[in-house]
Amino acid sequence: MRWRGSLHALHAEWTKLRTLPSTWWLLVATVALTAAMGAAAASSLTTRVCPTPTACHEDTVKLALTGVQLSQAVCLVLGALSIGAEYGTGTIRTTLTAMPGRWRVLASKAAALSLLTSAAGVLAVLSALGLARLILPTPPPVDGAMFRAAGGSILVLVLVTLLGLSLATLLRDTSGAITLGLGILYVVPVLSHVVNSPTWQHRLQRWAPMPAGLSIQATKNLAGLAIGPWAGLGVLAAYAVGLLVVGGTAFRLRDA
Amino acid sequence: MSHTTGATDAAEATIEVRDLRKRFGRTLAVDGLSFTVEPGTVTGFVGPNGAGKSTTMRTVLGLDAPDSGQALIGGRPYHALRTPLLEVGALLDAAALHPSRRGRDHLRWLAHSHGLPMRRVDEVLEQVGMEQASRRRAGGYSLGMRQRLGIAAALLGDPPVLLLDEPVNGLDPEGIQWIRTLLRHLASEGRAILVSSHLMSELEDTADHLVVIGRGRLIADTAVADLLTAASGDRVRLRTSSRTEAMELLAREGGTVAVIDRDTLTVTGLPAERIVELLGASRVPFAEVGAHRATLEEAYMELTRDAVEFTSTPASDADEVTR
Numbered sequence: 001m002r003w004r005g006s007l008h009a010l011h012a013e014w015t016k017l018r019t020l021p022s023t024w025w026l027l028v029a030t031v032a033l034t035a036a037m038g039a040a041a042a043s044s045l046t047t048r049v050c051p052t053p054t055a056c057h058e059d060t061v062k063l064a065l066t067g068v069q070l071s072q073a074v075c076l077v078l079g080a081l082s083i084g085a086e087y088g089t090g091t092i093r094t095t096l097t098a099m100p101g102r103w104r105v106l107a108s109k110a111a112a113l114s115l116l117t118s119a120a121g122v123l124a125v126l127s128a129l130g131l132a133r134l135i136l137p138t139p140p141p142v143d144g145a146m147f148r149a150a151g152g153s154i155l156v157l158v159l160v161t162l163l164g165l166s167l168a169t170l171l172r173d174t175s176g177a178i179t180l181g182l183g184i185l186y187v188v189p190v191l192s193h194v195v196n197s198p199t200w201q202h203r204l205q206r207w208a209p210m211p212a213g214l215s216i217q218a219t220k221n222l223a224g225l226a227i228g229p230w231a232g233l234g235v236l237a238a239y240a241v242g243l244l245v246v247g248g249t250a251f252r253l254r255d256a
Numbered sequence: 257m258s259h260t261t262g263a264t265d266a267a268e269a270t271i272e273v274r275d276l277r278k279r280f281g282r283t284l285a286v287d288g289l290s291f292t293v294e295p296g297t298v299t300g301f302v303g304p305n306g307a308g309k310s311t312t313m314r315t316v317l318g319l320d321a322p323d324s325g326q327a328l329i330g331g332r333p334y335h336a337l338r339t340p341l342l343e344v345g346a347l348l349d350a351a352a353l354h355p356s357r358r359g360r361d362h363l364r365w366l367a368h369s370h371g372l373p374m375r376r377v378d379e380v381l382e383q384v385g386m387e388q389a390s391r392r393r394a395g396g397y398s399l400g401m402r403q404r405l406g407i408a409a410a411l412l413g414d415p416p417v418l419l420l421d422e423p424v425n426g427l428d429p430e431g432i433q434w435i436r437t438l439l440r441h442l443a444s445e446g447r448a449i450l451v452s453s454h455l456m457s458e459l460e461d462t463a464d465h466l467v468v469i470g471r472g473r474l475i476a477d478t479a480v481a482d483l484l485t486a487a488s489g490d491r492v493r494l495r496t497s498s499r500t501e502a503m504e505l506l507a508r509e510g511g512t513v514a515v516i517d518r519d520t521l522t523v524t525g526l527p528a529e530r531i532v533e534l535l536g537a538s539r540v541p542f543a544e545v546g547a548h549r550a551t552l553e554e555a556y557m558e559l560t561r562d563a564v565e566f567t568s569t570p571a572s573d574a575d576e577v578t579r
Contacts, residue, residue: 004371005338008368008369008370008371009369011368011369011371012365012366012368012369013365014368015361015364015365015368016357016365019357019358019361019364019365020354020356020357021356022356085354086354089351089352089353089354089355090349090351090352091352091353091354093314093317093319093348093349093352094348094352094366094409096317096318096319097317097318097319097340097341097344097346097348098340098341098366098369098370099340099369100318100334100335100337100340101335255314255319255320255321256314256319256320
């Protein structure tokens with residue numbers, strides 16, 4: 001009975017996402033931005049500074065996946081809209097009369113969003129890497145590091161979507177959640193360039209969600225990273241899941 | 257309707273509110289409210305704006321948590337219902353639709369939340385006459401279409417209990433008539449229906465029972481027929497072209513006279529036969545002497561006079577002539 005109820009809730013949330021045109025536009029934008037920026041970054045690369053074309057130190061996998069830095073913002077919007085629009089239109093009350101279990105509603109939204117974003121993420125990463133292979137004079141090797149960077153980038157997109165969902169659940173407002181989310185993602189890294197203290201620069205790069213999360217894209221010179229690839233992704237996951245728990249607790253306790 | 261899951265189960269079809277209290281900041285929205293909605297009746301839930309109707313309904317639906325007291329559906333709190341749409345249908349705010357989602361898709365996700373067959377979506381859309389419009393996006397709907405879609409959503413699980421918050425608000429006369437007929441029909445199937453309104457006249461000919469509240473407290477919990485009888489009193493209504501003469505004469509003989517309009521009076525304290533005799537003897541012209549039947553609106557005004565938050569000088573008081 002309980003698992004059937006959960007499946008029904010997931011089906012309902014999936015239908016809600018699927019029946020809004022904005023969902024599909026945002027997913028298309030995620031794929032297009034990732035691919036286009038990756039292609040642009042790959043074509044801007046020159047081999048003149050390299051000792052030999054094969055001995056170049058440029059992390060071409062990371063370069064090809066540059067677009068994730070921008071397309072994650074689209075995922076943030078998708079996540080924030082999925083519940084923010086319900087507060088905006090008042091349909092949250094219809095949702096909660098049909099599905100009174102609030103944790104179940106939030107978990108279903110998170111699951112439906114994760115499914116859609118990871119599908120779009122696979123397409124985005126494949127097209128970015130595919131285009132880079134066509135453009136780059138020496139295509140990056142297909143190895144474990146490349147798979148980690150590719151799979152990790154998909155996870156970054158999923159986690160940022162969940163971050164958007166968490167913030168909008170907490171704030172009950174789409175625009176507020178997007179503003180706060182963009183601040184967390186982009187302003188904190190900018191601060192790390194502004195502060196003078198190298199200690200603080202290092203700390204911000206380790207603990208700010210975007211630089212930490214994107215360290216999963218590194219395939220070369222790992223020793224030079226402020227935080228290891230998986231540890232970095234863990235930091236981003238901690239933000240997303242932590243805020244989801246905070247948002248969910250507020251959602252559970254508040255009047256709708 | 258082919259689908260009658262719960263409507264036949266009359267024992268479960270009730271809404272019980274027991275000593276409910278809810279405070280928002282410094283305002284006590286609901287203050288010790290108790291009432292029961294019985295199966296097979298349309299219960300009007302009436303009170304001025306801000307009286308606590310919507311708060312009560314949200315509490316019954318488990319959206320707001322009460323500070324104390326209980327709200328039960330068929331004896332159970334809302335969050336204990338495993339399949340709420342099959343037990344309660346609710347329309348809280350007809351405007352609550354995503355503008356870019358099609359009406360049909362709005363019902364689809366609701367049906368999916370309970371594993372209901374898509375056939376039910378078609379059935380309720382047909383019942384409210386929205387088959388065609390449901391293929392369009394909800395952003396382009398008129399208020400009437402939104403109300404109809406909201407009622408379709410409430411009927412989706414064929415529930416034995418219905419809660420409708422101001423379903424008539426903003427509808428054209430045809431829409432009002434449609435809702436009245438539908439509610440009477442649904443009640444005749446044995447459902448318990450709670451319909452809120454801030455205008456008593458909207459419930460005329462629809463409600464069997466009334467729960468009247470003001471400032472979060474119960475003012476009256478009564479059958480409509482009893483309320484009308486009480487409000488009509490033993491008043492006699494008559495038309496006369498010589499209003500002043502008639503008023504003086506009848507007041508002198510012990511009647512309490514009130515002016516309804518330019519040539520209509522109501523008289524309390526004198527039987528109709530005596531009025532005819534007095535006016536005839538004094539050659540005061542008159543016509544249409546009969547028992548006065550109060551409208552629901554008049555009865556309501558009398559009940560809520562003390563409870564409305566901002567009272568202007570009531571016109572009926574100013575017109576009263578008592579000697």
